[in-house]
Amino acid sequence: MPAHRAPRWTSAETAVLREVYVRDGLDAAMDRLPGRSWHSIYVKASKLGLKRERLPDAPKCRLAGQSLDEAIRLREDENWSFARIGARFGLSESAACNAVLNAMCVRRGHTPAERHSNGRLTERGLERLRWCLKKGLKGCDIQLRLGVTASCIAEQRRRYNRELKANGKVLLPPPGAGEAYSGVKLSREKKRDVERLFLEGYGTAKISIKAGVSKTTCTRIRNRLVRRLKRNGESLPGCDPDGKRREMKDHKRHIPEELLGKLRGLILDRVPVRRAAAICGIGTCTAYRVRDALKAELGDLMPTPRLPGRVSKLRAEMLYAHAVDPQHLWRFRELVREHGEGEARRLLRAEISEARRNRTFEEELNLVATGKASVGAALNLSTSPPDRTLGGVATGQLA
Numbered sequence: 001m002p003a004h005r006a007p008r009w010t011s012a013e014t015a016v017l018r019e020v021y022v023r024d025g026l027d028a029a030m031d032r033l034p035g036r037s038w039h040s041i042y043v044k045a046s047k048l049g050l051k052r053e054r055l056p057d058a059p060k061c062r063l064a065g066q067s068l069d070e071a072i073r074l075r076e077d078e079n080w081s082f083a084r085i086g087a088r089f090g091l092s093e094s095a096a097c098n099a100v101l102n103a104m105c106v107r108r109g110h111t112p113a114e115r116h117s118n119g120r121l122t123e124r125g126l127e128r129l130r131w132c133l134k135k136g137l138k139g140c141d142i143q144l145r146l147g148v149t150a151s152c153i154a155e156q157r158r159r160y161n162r163e164l165k166a167n168g169k170v171l172l173p174p175p176g177a178g179e180a181y182s183g184v185k186l187s188r189e190k191k192r193d194v195e196r197l198f199l200e201g202y203g204t205a206k207i208s209i210k211a212g213v214s215k216t217t218c219t220r221i222r223n224r225l226v227r228r229l230k231r232n233g234e235s236l237p238g239c240d241p242d243g244k245r246r247e248m249k250d251h252k253r254h255i256p257e258e259l260l261g262k263l264r265g266l267i268l269d270r271v272p273v274r275r276a277a278a279i280c281g282i283g284t285c286t287a288y289r290v291r292d293a294l295k296a297e298l299g300d301l302m303p304t305p306r307l308p309g310r311v312s313k314l315r316a317e318m319l320y321a322h323a324v325d326p327q328h329l330w331r332f333r334e335l336v337r338e339h340g341e342g343e344a345r346r347l348l349r350a351e352i353s354e355a356r357r358n359r360t361f362e363e364e365l366n367l368v369a370t371g372k373a374s375v376g377a378a379l380n381l382s383t384s385p386p387d388r389t390l391g392g393v394a395t396g397q398l399a
Contacts, residue, residue: 006040014048021045062091063099072107075100098149101140105147112147121148129156136173186217194221201237203245255282256336260290267291272305281332328352 009017013033021029021041029041036044063071067089074080074088086096105112113125121129125146132142139153161171186194190213197207204218211218226236226243235241259280266276267290277287295302328348335344359367 006036009044014044017041017045018048018050021050062095063089063103068099068103071096071100072103076104094150097140098143101143102147102149105144108144110145110147121152126156129153130160133157133160133172136176138176186213191221194218195225198222198225198236254333254337255286256333258336258341259333262341263287263290264294267294267305268303270303270306281329281336283329 016032017029020032026038026041030038033041071085071089074085082097083093086093113128114122115125116122129146129148132145139150142153157172164171194207194211194213197210204215204222207218208215229235230241236243239245259282263276263280263282266279267273273287273291274284277284332344332348335347339347
């Protein structure tokens, strides 16, 4: 008896197979073609060279629940780096960055990029991503706006640039619109300039300002430079072979030699150390170190300080010639290096007065709330004599 032969495939069945099998797979094709077995459908699809588009499921974030909340808190409140967060939860730096920024996208009220069920971007989501790339936004800003990973942004940037180049159009602006931040790739010449400034003795903060490079990038360049110098038996100026800084060149806390000389003179003139330090705009600890160095040098010839009340009137007035706030002291030292001590005192007083005049009422309230200022009553002593009716105490008039 002859074997059973299946009927020939019609053009309509072949068209249905081409449409359904590639998109939905074998089970969907069996539902659309009930007169065909799974084996015949599979063989026919193989002969036609049809393959199902197997799209992977959307990847799941390894940080979730309380771990994700803790990672966001460490980033927002404790200002932890992504590398440190990743080490805390057993993730890489990029994985921690993607997890935290994608979660913060929703928490900050942004709408994540539209995706299919498999996690791929839809046409609308891709259009929004390309708009951000055309605006020159940084990668981290795009992640916060759209909730996409850094690798997705980099891949879409490469594809978009290839399309623009093929069509003869202008390429995308660099990330951050060319602004120097930690994600910008530096040229070799720029890196050499940063290394040259390190070899001249400058610190990271000063080099970041001079070279226009982020502090993060300067730190990375410095670490590589320290390792290279250590292999050759050398070290950075003012640092030990491991890169720990002992001296720093041209920083805002550096004490000018003019003030140090004045401090030594006041100590030798028997002015108490704390008062001499306040007069010169020098920290108390530094002043005591200078005093100890003088004592080691002079020995028994070191003069003993006078009592504070016996200091001359001129030096008592000099004590309050500049502010005692640390920021003002550092500004005072900077002005001394530029203009000399006398002019520096005048300029600093003018800057402090101008800042006080420009304060808003809200700023004044914040200073009072933080304990940096207090509220007091002002007396009007312009015309009328004091009122002595309250038990002989002069009350005056409240302004």
